[in-house]
């Protein structure tokens with residue numbers, strides 16, 4: 001008997017070893033193949049620097065305020081509330097399935113305002129982007145709501161009729177991909193809006209691969225809504241994301257998610273570039289606002305009552321680097337891994353089409369295609385909201401989470417309460433005024 005168990009273990013050991021060995025060999029081969037074999041999957045990872053993670057939280061204490069001080073609202077009724085807008089008694093947000101909904105702050109009643117695509121295929125409430133649409137950036141301007149849809153651009157929402165009015169038909173060249181992400185109005189010229197495009201290499205459903213890639217194809221557009229004319233004012237961003245104007249109205253701030261930084265540009269300079277169609281500023285020559293931050297920066301919003309800025313953060317490194325951060329200096333490993341995932345996707349897609357169709361196979365196939373397989377390997381915690389000083393850009397306050405990650409935005413509403421949303425979670429969090437100002 002003992003003899004047989006020993007045999008079994010040695011067989012298991014050998015099988016495990018064989019699987020690991022051959023997977024590694026095949027991955028390396030995929031990594032070494034020329035790029036033209038992967039035209040539909042153009043990943044060319046770059047090296048990047050993240051040594052500042054060793055500084056941890058710059059002396060701040062990690063905490064659980066997003067869980068312990070918050071009340072969760074609309075639980076399991078809003079999936080992936082990415083960006084938030086405060087109008088009257090309601091919080092408006094864009095959620096999965098290409099929908100915009102509003103939540104009454106007192107009664108917590110939820111109304112659907114508009115859907116990007118009313119077709120049958122788009123009724124599934126957890127649908128990702130694609131033809132069904134995905135509203136990423138939201139901004140209130142007076143009583144109006146302006147929204148960005150990830151691939152088609154900017155809309156005004158007629159709140160009474162529940163209609164979308166498309167304001168920019170040709171924002172993106174037809175031969176290019178884009179993830180159109182966030183917007184802010186010029187404080188002096190109400191017809192001018194600044195828009196971030198996160199990547200011109202990947203589309204939204206594959207944004208996770210853009211992160212593995214560390215591509216620097218993101219840019220910022222200025223758009224005149226009266227004429228529809230737009231101009232690229234800055235480019236070369238490693239995932240351009242949230243965009244905001246400082247309290248003194250002198251600077252434009254642009255979040256660079258995978259560089260863990262916020263870049264600062266003089267607004268007068270931006271206007272001059274737009275007016276006289278000068279060539280775009282380069283991200284790597286712009287000034288960093290404050291310091292590099294302890295995680296990926298998503299959206300940024302001004303707290304009008306204090307002049308501070310609030311940012312949503314994907315995953316904080318409270319103490320030091322985490323495992324995946326070490327791959328920053330190893331682009332070949334990232335490429336081999338990504339191409340192996342893509343080859344596996346092709347294989348599963350073939351099996352699903354020709355051999356056997358099954359929900360589990362389809363789920364895995366889609367996770368490999370979109371790169372969400374990467375999210376599955378991350379710890380499901382350490383998201384945060386961070387408060388920055390509007391003048392120095394330095395951290396003033398941290399609200400952490402032990403329960404979830406992927407915080408995308410936080411706002412302070414006119415009552416002074418803090419609301420946060422997350423493209424990964426199915427609720428909105430609220431921390432009342434007295435509980436977040438300590």
Ligand SMILES: *[C@@H]1O[C@H](CO)[C@@H](O)[C@H](O)[C@H]1NC(C)=O
Pocket residue numbers: 117118119121122131132
């Ligand atoms: C709406 O979705 C359907 C099904 O995916 C698609 O065929 C159609 O083109 C979409 N409409 C728009 C305007 O994208």
Ligand SMILES: *[C@@H]1O[C@H](CO)[C@@H](O)[C@H](O)[C@H]1NC(C)=O
Pocket residue numbers: 173175176
């Ligand atoms: C798209 O077309 C424009 C003008 O023809 C060209 O300059 C640009 O390089 C093209 N972009 C891509 C990604 O092919």
Ligand SMILES: *[C@@H]1O[C@H](CO)[C@@H](O)[C@H](O)[C@H]1NC(C)=O
Pocket residue numbers: 189191192224225226227275
């Ligand atoms: C936007 O376009 C309108 C119409 O041509 C023009 O009057 C206005 O000056 C433009 N705004 C800016 C800031 O360039």
